[in-house]
Amino acid sequence: MTDFCSTPPPPLVEMRGIVKRFYGKPVNDCVDLTLRRGEVLALLGENGAGKSTLVKILYGLYTPDDGRILVKGAPACIGSPRDAMALGIGMVHQHFTLVSELTVAENVVLGARGEGRGIFLNLPAVEKRIREYSERYGIRVDPAKKIRELSVGERQRVEILKVLSMGAEILVLDEPTAVLTPREAAELFEIIGALKRAGAGVVFISHKLAEVMAVSDRVMVLRGGRVVLDRETPGTDARSLSAAMMGREAAETAARAARSPGGPVLEIRGLRARGDLGLEALKGVSFTVRRGEIFGLAGVSGNGQRELAEVLSGVRAAAGGEFLVSGARMRGATPRTLAARGVGRIPEDRMESGAILDLSLKHNLVLERYHLAPFARGFCLAEEEIDSHAERLVAEYGIVTHSVGIEARSLSGGNIQKAILARVLEPGPALIVASQPVRGLDVGAAALIHRKILEERDRGAAVLLISEDLDEILAIADTIGVIYGGSIGGIFPRVEADRDRIGMLMAGVREGAR
């Protein structure tokens, strides 16, 4: 069996026929992945396409239900991140695992195990090693600084250093640019280039087509847990990648009759806001939502939609611009003022800011109006009014519960969302801001919520529907806007909407650039 022909060295990683199911639902369905030395592989796909699951399997965070993994040609059993690190696989997560009160060097030592270390720290040696890496790969960071003094981009570089100092040759970067400024992202791409030249293999997860085209050697697109495209990057283009990501089979044909909405209810003018990390999350957003219109805002998560919903709900301060509700300036208004003005809000994180889980269902149903008649009688709560109100809503919205006095915590996610919907719709709002209203819900609950939103629209409410699920938006929106990188990439009526075009805009390819 001796083969005298020069066989190419085995790939760094081969994943063969990987299957992973959650609750019986396949998230990775027979996925193959190959990563060679000196190669940057981009993993593309919508949320829930199975990218994160796949790399978590590679990093030992999940165990696959089927399939096998070969590292440098040898079968590998990766049961934990420690096993992965021992095989030279390192991962840089979106959420950094750094201790902010420690220095860069101390964080690097903390991760480094073994290598005949004694009792005492040898920080000068570690700092020297960090400087060597810094020079070799162009990773600029001061090893003596504390993490809390560093910018987000620098922290990410520390994560990369940490992984490298553990001897990783295979780097998995999970949406590394999501938290970076464009300048920092450009520096990251230079580092990736240097790693590649040094013979490392990089798996790069992204939603952004432009980045993928710029950085990767090969692209793999996942949709619904399957590989739908695996090709050298030069042999592809943004349009075909976007088509592969979105899928064509669900193309909507039944274009509904164009509706004629009424006057403006929500007018957003040049709205700007900062995100949790202080980066600019909204960069001058302007659009209008009219009476009797569902405005569907499509976009991949993390492009400013959460911040937009929070500003419109009065829980995040705007940094600039203005928004009007029924003609009144509302920037800086409190949530209570907004509610009084007829703004109904269905927040993205229903368990955190949509309901108070330790309160009873009936009290959750009056959270925004408990201080008003008929639910308040002087300083007291009118419990019998609250009870009968709750009984009525439970029947109308099909909330499954034994009693209205039960703690909200004991309800299922779908029933909590129905309760939030009931609370929001009951006063007959002029504007409804609904963020991801059916995410994670079963089909029945989702259908009910969509039906109710459509009824509100027909009643004359203006609806801003924020969703990462393009199908949801195509199904019920009248007007579609796309948000990318904190700006609106395009707005068109539903009848003119084209899945490909929206997909390109969601991935940051600008109109006219194709």
Place this chain on the structure above:
Amino acid sequence: MRIRLEKMEPLPFRARLALPFIAVAISFAFSFVLILLARANPFTAFYYIFYGALGSPASLGETAVKATPPQVAPFAVVRIPFLASIPFIGPVLFEQYALTYLAVLMVPLLGLIIYRTHWGLALRAVGENPEAADAMGVNVFFVRYVSVVLGGGLMAIGGAFLSIAQFNMFLPGMVAGRGWVAIALVVFGKWRPGRIFLGALLFGLIDALQLRLQAAGAALPYQYLLLLPYLVTIILLVAFARNPSYPGALLRAYRRE
């Protein structure tokens, strides 16, 4: 710690040895509730243990008193030859209880352990961000366990100093809230041994001062003098600890997801 105490003591005596042991047992129980059960709010765990422990020295002390005569051979003052003969500073610095020398030695020793060893790095990481430490392969539970138990042992020696060295007797409540002062000093010292030592010296100074004032027959009622060190502690905390740098995971239970 046990070995150390045995070596130092001229006369082994059960009740005396029992004190630090009981404290270690209590800190074991505390760390068990705190770390293993992990769901417990550390405050809740603390209050249970604290009020449980509050009564035990008194009741245990009483049993001991009934069974045996109350006299306990104390730690003798250790006089370091020659150095102790230096006028004025000699007796201050070189004529102290063995436990006092130990306390002073612990300051650089703990500083070395915390800031210069791998164990200390793991300890700081676990106290600041256990999630990150865990992700980097540090055994968070083990580090927390050992630290809480050893810390309890050190505190026990501190408490035992009062009864078996300084006063040579046991009275219920004789610690007089010094444990709380210790916590305040840790906050004041920003968790750094050197700074904590300075704070402790200051507290000791005021305490010594009020004793001298009492002895000298100051016009103030003695209750006011007793109050003095605690008052200074409060003033210190208010004045210098406005920006306390609490460890990120202070009083936070850690549970793996």
